[in-house]
Amino acid sequence: MFTGINTLGLSIALAASFIIILFVINELNYNNCHKNRKSVYRVLNFYNAFDRTLTRTPFILASTLKEEFPQVEHAINTKNIRDFTIQYKGEDILVNNAVASSSEVFNIFTLPLINGNTTKALLEDKNAICLSRNLSEKLFSGTNAIGKEITASINKEEHVLTVTAVFEDIPQNSTFKAECLINNSFTITYANKHFGTTNAETNWDQNGWHTWVRLISESNTSLIDSQFSILENKHMGENPAYHYSLQNLSDVYLRSEKVMNNSIQGNWNSIKIFSAIALLIVLIAMINYIILSTAVSSGRSKEIGIRKTFGAKDNQIKYQLLTESIVLTIIVLPLAIVFMILGLPYAEELFQTNLPIIEANILYYILSYFILTVLIGIISGLYTSVGLSKLTILNILKDKNMTGKKKNFVRSGLIIFQLVIFCFFVASALVIRAQYQYSLEKNPGFHNKNVLLIDIKDRENYTPFLNEIQANPNVIMASGA
Secondary structure (H helix, E strand, O other), X not given: OHHHHHHHHHHHHHHHHHHHHHHHHHHHOOOOOOOOHHHEEEEEEEEOOOOEEEOOEEOHHHHHHHHHOOOEEEEEEEEEEOOEXXXXXXXXXEOOOEEEEOOOHHHHOOOOEEEOOOOOOXXXXXXXXXXXXXXXXXXXXXXXXXXXXXXXXXXXXXXXXXXXXXEOOOOOOOOOOOOEEEEOHHHHHHHHHHHOOOOOOOOOOOEXXXXXXXXXXXXXXXXXXXXXXXXXXXXXXXXXXXXXXEEEHHHOOOOOOOEEOOOOOOOHHHHHHHHHHHHHHHHHHHHHHHHHHHHHHHHHHXXXXXXXXOOOOHHHHHHHHHHHHHHHHHHHHHHHHHHHHHHHHHHHHHHOOOOOOOHHHHHHHHHHHHHHHHHHHHHHHHHHHHHHHOOOHHHHHOOOOOOOHHHHHHHHHHHHHHHHHHHHHHHHHHHHHHHHHHHHHOOOOOOOOOOOOOOOOOHHHHHHHHHHHHHOOOOOOOOOO
């Protein structure tokens, strides 16, 4: 009975810690789906007048870096198209991650092709489009999409595009996200129209694109950062308004707290908090396992006495008990993984975050779960095996096994430590709940009820829309900027 309870309790605790480890690994291994991530960099733009670092750069920067910096092997501009819809069976399908770039995007990011023989000229034609597997299946289910035509609305203008390639869906742990790729000429045309210019592709003051570069192996990034000053003075004068720097793709997710306009960003504090919670859960599980294992193992004193009578050494008994403990915890591992998978939806709802099982991280999951499980088996097994292996035949006959002040003191200490951790969890939960209730009930100092915020992307129809809202008798006040 004790063994069954011990196994079930350990598997549940491991499942909880596995969920947290899943989150931590996903956060720490962001962008590991790109094979060349160590040599891929994003160009950051520091605005001297505002003392702010942004991600937007001029379109001409990418080609200039490729021409003037020998360390730059590939360079591209990327820009998300906000208003991109595809006409399909009489309906308009909104594509959230439509990205304009050039063919070199396949040389910088890992985008394996499903259909398409080469990546050299996939986006050279103005009307070319590359689809993700998911979008291709939605539009051309069961057929080869290469060469098919698509009618798309790009920034309120209708265009007929030809599919030149289909690439694998980009994993969730990627900073660069795209459901389809189109030619960058659409962004230049829109920028010229929107800002009333004719030179968006050569204007150093028009910062509207992300610039990504892939450096030649073993390039000195510090040297490149120092060379940026020469480039800035050459193209923008002696007192340039902007200063460029490089940020490695691996640092984009977790080390961009001072970068504005960074749409996808992690939080080191969340990783630290979740890691601490996982550690405390593991400690509780380990203490429970040790206490129950001691209760179970103490009943084996007669077996140990018989083995010692027939000549068994202390080390032989110790290694046997330790091995049994490790094997038992390994047997629990599959059950814990099942509980983890079943508990993921509830954990996502509790923590208000996505906890996907990412294929590129599977090896990290397996190694972490296996090492943690074996570690618990070793630590808990050492406590019982060392104590039982040192029992003498005389003490066993007198029924003095696993008793005494020292044993009780250690066991009591473990129980007290476990209760301290439990009380810490309860106290933390109560404090967080009290703070949450306080924030809900406190007067914010302004009227925050029955207020709607509407994001209007179509600036041309903004004024008529605002007038229509103000004319509604149910609207007390309406304004915007």
